[in-house]
Amino acid sequence: MPTTDRYPLQFPVVALVTSAGGLEALTEVLAPLPAGLAAAVLVSQHSSPEHPSRLAAILDQRTALPVRDARNNDPLVTGTVLIAPPARHLLVTSQARLGLIDTGALPPARPSADLLLATLAVTCGPRALAVVLTGRGSDAQAGIRAVSHCGGTVYAQDATTSAHYGMPGAAIDTTLVDQILALPDIAPAILAHVENHQPPP
Template structure:
């Protein structure tokens, strides 16, 4: 029989959320390759948080292209996410084109086929909603440059579960639609210039334990 702090899959954290370390979700669309590269380039080795990358991509794109670009810019290990991967602090996982990523209660990820129709691929809303309910206050959603409003519902989920939300500011965004949609929720904790975001991630990783 499990006790009050356990579930069928193992022990929960003291606050009831399954993932016991910080997890950062960087989401972007148009203009996102440069923005993601600049953020990752400023993150230190040994970052005390797992990092998930969601960039809207054509499913026909080669799956390793984005991963290779980001890996060249980061001192952290960067690799393509695979179904069932265990989340680990100090590791960057890139969601493949044509798939959505969910964070599970076992501190693992699940990949599901996106199909030919919307939502955006990969879906920031699906990622952030699952991150919210598994990480709670240890979740950090970072909404970078992009078109559309993907991530808006996910931002609300992260905030609802006690997590933190950062949006890129208009001056440094190539496309401000996605950050603006996040800001319109009134759930964004900080609006930062692109080159300030890495420092905020490091600060979150050091305090959200």
């Protein structure tokens, strides 16, 4: 297991990745999280690059955490939710900042959960938590392999509470998911992860 302090990000980062049915799932996960959460939260939901997204504005009304679209070169900060904007892949850079790159044409899925999770894995190591929520397709499989390889943690939504089981099911098929959780159980599990992965005093 890699040691935590070799990684540039010294606080937990939670990446919520989803596709179809994601708004309801994201609402249920984010609503119970407290203001001042001692972790950064990143959200990537597949969306059309041709239309503006109101995801950040909607979620900002449904959680105590501030929510906004990510901007290129944003620093990662605790207690804030940053959303991947349409037509841009969201990356975590070696300077522990966010990078946005154009998605180009399909495939791959966009924004790509795989790209987000793989870059998060190599900058956050054991403090990375990938949460695969409802969605079609298999995006996130490669990303969770990277998270697991770097000592991070992976949760997946269960079949019963997923509107679409493609993404969670594909994640579970890797056999690298640490916990398979019903949707109402994900927020408490995130809080436990954050509590257990704080930097040393």
